[in-house]
Every structure is written in C-alpha cells, then in structure tokens.
Amino acid sequence: MKIQKQKIIETSLEMFISYGIKSVTMDDIAKKNGISKKTLYLHFINKKDLVNKAMNFELENPRFSIKDVASTGLNSVEQFYEFYKFIIDMLKNSNSICLEYDLKKYYNEIWLSIKNARRDNFLEEIQNNLEQGIKDGLYREDIDINYIAKTIVRFYLNLLGSENETYTETEIMSPTFHREICRFHMYGICTDKGIEYINKNFK
Numbered sequence: 001m002k003i004q005k006q007k008i009i010e011t012s013l014e015m016f017i018s019y020g021i022k023s024v025t026m027d028d029i030a031k032k033n034g035i036s037k038k039t040l041y042l043h044f045i046n047k048k049d050l051v052n053k054a055m056n057f058e059l060e061n062p063r064f065s066i067k068d069v070a071s072t073g074l075n076s077v078e079q080f081y082e083f084y085k086f087i088i089d090m091l092k093n094s095n096s097i098c099l100e101y102d103l104k105k106y107y108n109e110i111w112l113s114i115k116n117a118r119r120d121n122f123l124e125e126i127q128n129n130l131e132q133g134i135k136d137g138l139y140r141e142d143i144d145i146n147y148i149a150k151t152i153v154r155f156y157l158n159l160l161g162s163e164n165e166t167y168t169e170t171e172i173m174s175p176t177f178h179r180e181i182c183r184f185h186m187y188g189i190c191t192d193k194g195i196e197y198i199n200k201n202f203k
Contacts, residue, residue, distance in 0.1 A: 013054040020098030066125040076133030084182040138194035
C-alpha cells in the first residue's frame with residue numbers, strides 16, 4: 001500500500017512537470033498508474049491532497065541540486081554551468097514552466113507553504129557555490145556572497161512574476177537569454193583564473 005502510494009506521487013509529479021497541473025486529471029493519473037479511480041482515492045482525499053504531497057516530494061527530491069553536483073567532484077564554475085544546462089533542458093519542455101504557474105494560480109496555499117523552503121534551499125546552495133569558488137581561487141574574494149546569492153535566487157524564482165515585467169515570454173524561453181545571464185553572472189564574479197577556465201572549457 002505504501003509502495004503504491006509513493007509510486008503514484010512520483011508518477012503524478014512527472015505528469016505535472018510534463019503537462020502542468022491543471023490539465024492532468026485524477027482519471028489521467030489513475031490510468032497512468034494502472035489503477036482504478038476508487039483505488040486512487042484510497043490514498044488521496046482529492047487532487048489538492050495529491051498535488052500537495054507531490055510538491056513536497058519534489059521539494060525533498062529536487063530535479064536539480066548544486067549540492068548533488070558538487071558531490072561528484074566538479075569545481076564551482078562547473079557546478080554553476082551544470083545549473084545553467086539544467087535550465088536549458090527544462091526549457092525544452094516548455095510545459096514544465098506551467099507547473100509553477102498552475103501551482104500559484106490554482107493551489108496558492110500549497111505554493112505559499114513550500115516557496116520559502118524552496119527559496120532557502122536554493123539560497124544555501126548558491127551561497128555554498130560562491131564560498132567554494134572563492135576557496136578554489138575561481139571567484140573573487142571581494143564579492144558579497146549574501147547579496148549575489150540573493151540576487152540569483154530572486155532572479156530565477158521570479159522569472160514568471162507578473163509585476164514589473166521586464167522580459168517577454170519569448171525571451172524567458174530562449175536559451176540565448178539564459179546563456180547571456182549565465183555569462184553576465186560568471187564574468188562578474190570570476191577571477192582571472194576563473195575567466196581563463198571558462199574561456200577554455202565553455203564556449
């Protein structure tokens with residue numbers, strides 16, 4: 001029973017990422033898992049309950065983690081470029097952007113309950129990356145880790161914000177846009193050694 005419930009949560013999250021939350025019905029989820037709708041409701045009170053559990057699972061098991069990348073032995077510059085590549089891969093499935101949009105619009109209570117934890121986790125990872133980069137001699141020692149980390153987190157977690165829009169949807173979905181943001185960030189914080197490493201390894 002427990003294994004089945006966990007499988008449903010993971011499958012549902014994959015579907016929400018691929019198609020958005022609104023367009024995925026409980027019938028779709030039941031069919032995908034090869035179970036009846038009645039069995040599905042033995043595990044979850046309603047769709048909101050399932051969305052809540054799926055999003056908390058995603059919070060505990062993020063699609064990308066700089067911490068996990070760092071554990072493979074990559075240096076700080078390589079870690080950030082892995083993050084950049086994740087963003088580009090995510091853009092290839094434009095529906096993955098719908099997940100956050102639908103969450104904010106239709107399940108705002110759930111969004112509010114997880115957004116601070118998501119922000120804090122991301123902030124910690126960026127801060128760790130900056131600290132490691134300074135130790136590696138790849139990032140400048142005089143950078144303000146706190147401000148830079150918060151700027152990166154604010155930028156990426158508010159890309160879809162409707163207030164004070166600066167970028168068009170086409171720009172947000174453009175790999176060129178994210179490449180330029182990545183370069184802007186890296187060239188701003190790197191030492192000569194870091195810039196030399198970027199020019200040599202990332203064209």
